Amino acid sequence: MRLEAIFIRFYKSFNVDHQRQYLVREDKTAKSGKSKKEIKKQPWEVIKTEDGDLWFPFIKIPIDPQITAVVGANESGKSHLLTAIESAINGKYTGHDYQERQLSPKDFCRYSDRFIITGDACRIPDFVTEWSELSQDECDVITACSEIPQEKKFDRFYLFRKNVEQLIIYLPNVEEPHTVKSDYIEKFQQILPNIRILKNDVALPDSVPIQKLVEIITGEPKGTRYEYLSASQRRKIRSLLDDLLKNESILTSPPPPTINSPNHEKRNKLIDSVFKQLKNSYGDLDKGNKKKQDDSVKLAYDMICTIAKINTNVILELADAMTEDDIGYTQALIDKINRQLAANLNFPKYWLQDNKFQIVISAKDHNLEFSIIDRTETKYSFEERSSGLKYFLSYFIQHRAYKPSDNKPTILLMDEPDTYLSNQAQQDLLKIFEEVANPEDAKPNSQVLYVTHSPFLIDKNHSERIRVLSKGTGYEGTQVVKGAAHNRYEPLRSSLGAFVAETVYIGQCNLMVEGPVDQVILAGAATLLLKEGASQKIETLNLNEITIVPAGGTGNVPYMTYLACSRDEEQAAVIVLLDSDSDGAKAVSELTEKKYGLQQTQLLNKKYVIQIGDLKNLGVKFPAKLKDAQIEDLIPLRISVLAAQKYGRIICGMNERDIKDIKEDNIQTELDKGMTMFKAVNSCVESASKDKPHLSKLPFARTVIEVVKELQKKKKFDSKDVATEDIKALDKFNYNFKILFKELNDKIYEAEMERTKEKASEKVKHLEEGFFNNHPNSANKEDAVVFLTKLKLLLMGDDRFPTEAIKNKIESIERDYELDQNLTERIENYQEFTKDIKSLKFQGKKKSEEIAEED
Incomplete structure (x- = not known):
């Protein structure tokens, strides 16, 4: 079951679709057939009153089958759309404090005419949801729970939620309503997708008292009350105990003759302060922050026990060892937990800023403290790192730890996840959303809908996923801007500001082109090929990871390349695409032969400069006399x-x-x-x-x-x-641009490998481990092709062991598993494929032994 669209009326900032309402022509003399089509009224849009039928058209928001990005200016109703979806499905929604709220007259659109004239009993917002891709079991349940005739066949339906509890079903092109029987509403509700809210205000803590993890496991802490407190509270208690020692005479001296003496008051104040800290495990936090603290502790538990798969008995043993101050056993358990974290977390797959990123745990003063080891092999505490990393970890853990209670699909909702994240982290978050929508494991496919202000959370590969909301004047309320993605991302600019992603380097890899013409054709062709089912990693370009940079003319390409390559210590990978005319040839010379900078080095290796005419040798057929291919x-x-x-x-x-x-x-x-x-x-x-x-x-x-x-x-x-x-x-x-994109991708992978070679000289084993960490149970052919391409590039120029045997084995694998066909399909017999890949690292040794035997 998939959510196709939601229709909203009278809900918060959503009033009615005034465009449809006021463009209607009721007279029979309308000359245009189009006018008649535009005034089609849906049966659920008419309200019957004593004065006749009144038409209040719903506002329709189409929902993408996988991921929907909702953008708009401030107060345009974006967040209201999230709660509207939840209300339409469950009749209730989650507030900004993550507390459940029932739909009520308070949610009725306050600038609607009917807010004034309608009685309280009927002043409840209306919602309709459109559902498709129904299974036969779902159709059977819908028929059994409603008045739909048994013999009626359907593959989609509309669900009208009226007055919170009343559910009415409409079938396509049929005006007759079918009410869900009151006794079957609960059963009907069970076939609708689960709603999941990804919290955007809860971060992974710097440390957590281990007794709070024990409490989650057993229902209560096992140690002393002191161990249960946070590190800051324990510091306060130690300070108070020092004060008590400094005022020992007050405690040991005989009771004062008068109760109100200064010493008596001071003694009581000190004792009360100690007891207050011991009794209140939340310190001085208010109710909202207490909930956030509990959620943070739960994140730590999920990371350790759910994702890293640490047995809960190990945590209990660790708590006992820390209580008993058994340093050796404590450290042994911590080492085991850290190895499990490294093996199962696989965080670098998502956090592209650092492919050596690792989270480690240490035991200190009854706490588990979280630290980070980055690519410099330096250890940092969480306090020393940005809040963006903590929140990205929070999103990552919430995603990985989620286990659906049944096999139902889920709709994931998230409000402004970009709040704490850097531009690159936002791009990394798109990978999490993509994995939610298309999981590799046994989890059912889900739909994702998120609200954002940031251009970096717009997936440039999928402009069709964008929904733009705008706030009209006066009674108009929130409206949907139709066709926002079809006019060069207008009116996104008015919602997001300048579309930064078109004009600046935002990734580690840049494709330098002569001008905006190349940018438009390449980006357009990449998007169109992706929709045709082409492999994103080989036969088209991933526009989220590769930035197409127009230089503003062929003559500017060398200078723009110089800026991209030489400005920062962190050098980006750069590929250049040029026409095969005289200007292009001159630019090639400047890029590959002219010396630049203080070190007087060439800008690029010639292999990273591609001219359109080069594609002739790869299968593109140009006219025989064409010399200046563009x-x-x-x-x-x-x-x-x-x-x-x-x-x-x-x-x-x-x-x-x-x-x-x-x-x-x-x-x-x-x-x-x-x-x-x-x-x-x-x-x-x-x-x-x-x-x-x-x-x-x-x-x-x-x-x-x-x-x-x-x-x-x-x-x-x-x-x-x-x-x-x-x-x-x-x-x-399609053929021509697939050839171009394959050549570009080959160069991009090679440039990426070269960029990271000095920082981490990847060996065959490391590359293999990374592949199977990302694809433990299955993989698409395209993933295997990318892996083997990187492996072959890695072996180029390596003379430390015989590479010919490994290359021969790679060719054998490519043949045996038909990796040149149907690239988006799964690899068959993945177990044997795994064995073959893991045997690669032994091919060189095998070859050496054979040579030794021959000698």
Whole structure:
């Protein structure tokens, strides 16, 4: 079961869909068929009153099948959307303090007309949810719990929650309601997905009293009250005991003749202070912070016992050893726990800033203290690290520790997770969301919906996941901005500010290109190929990890590369893509031959500079006489013609007669002379009209991407109506750009390996361990290809052991498991695959032994 959309009415900042309400034409003389289609009223939108039927259309927010990112300006209603989803499913929601709240008249939209005229009994917000991908078991339960006839077949339905407890089902294109029987509401509720809230205000603590972990395990602490207190409270008690010793005479002297004497008051105050600290394990915290402290302790417990899989009996033994001050046994247990943490936490998979990051535990003064070892092999306490790391760890632990109580899908909701996180940490968080939506283990697939203000939490590979909310004036309330992702991320800029990710280096790897035309075509092609099922790690670009940087002209590429390579101690990996014209050749020379900086070194190794013309040797077919290949020459002729015709129609305003003169034959004639695709198309467009319209490169590039997107959509939904030549052109487009992206990815992996070589000279064993930590039970073929590619790059130039035997074994593995086909499929017989991979590190030794025997 999947949530397709939520419809909201009269809830907090959500009033009604005024656009639909006021664009309606009730008169029968409407000339446009489109007008009639627009005024279709859903049966649940009509409210019956004594004065007749009143129509209050719901506000519809489509939900992505996997991950939905909700953006908007302050007070635009983003957080209200999260609680609306929870209310629609459960009839109650979680407040900002994580306490459960029942829907009530207080939640009714206060600038709605009906807030004033409606009686309290009916002043409850309304919600409708649309559900799809139903299993047969779910359909059977829905039929049994409602008045739907047994013989009625359906694969989706709408659920109207009215007045909190009343549930009404509508089937698509059927106005008849089917009420869920009151005796079956609880059973019906059980088939709806679970709602899970990822808390964004609870961090992993610096330390935790071990007796608080004991309390979670056994229900009560085992040690003394003193051991149960926090480190700060124990410090206060020690200070108070010092005060008592300093005032020993007050305690030991005979009782004063008068109760109100100064010494008597001082003695009572000291004693009361000690007892107060001993009695109150929360110190001076208020109720809200007490709950946060308990949640922090639970995070520590989940990290140790749930994720690291430390047996709870080990924690009890550790508590006893610490109480008895058994230093040797305590340290032995701590060492074992740390080894388990390193093996099972696998935090570097998500925290890309440091692939040597490790959390370690130490025992000190009845506490378990958490420390960090980073890539410098330096140990830091949590207090010395940023709050962003603590909160990212919190999100990570909440995600990894979650175990669904049943096999039901889950909807994960999170409000502004970017609050404490750095830009890179936000990018890393996207990986957690992706894993929630598409888990590798046996957990059911979930849907994720989060609210953000940050451009770094926008997945640039999936613009279709973005929902933009805006706040209207007066009674309008929250509205959905439709098509926000289809207009170059407008109006995201008004919601997020400048879209930083387009213009600055945000990752460790940058693809330097000549200008925005290259950026638009590469980003557009990468996104379109991903939707077609291409391998993100090999056949397209991961736009969250690779930043495409337009240099503003070919002449600026060397300088921009210099800035990227030389500004910081942490050098980023840089790949350059250039046209194969004279300007591109000059830039190649400056990048690979000219000396820069104080050390007078070249900017890049020539292998990291790719020219479009190089793709000819990899399978791309260019016209025979083409010498100055540009990125537009990867676009098939048919798609270029369709884009030129669309450009002429929409941007140039050409008439249809002139547009018909933009023909493939005319352009092909120019291509045969050696002209580039863009120049040939532009020449044809100019010749087609007496007005001599001129193509501009950037809008033409955007038009090309729009045309490919339209062809993909037709191929998917109306394949019979798509011309054969259009399908061939689409296939050629995919083929050309897959070749380009594979070449770019190979260079990117090599540059990444070179960037990290000096810091951590990875060996075969280390690379293998990283692979199986990330994929212990299964993996896609694409994951294996990336791993083996990195392994082959790692072995290049290594003369310390015979690499030929390992390379031969790698080729054998690639053949045996057909790693050149169906890259997104799972590897069959993964157990044997694991054995073959683990045998790689022994191939060199085996070869050496064979040579020794021959000698």
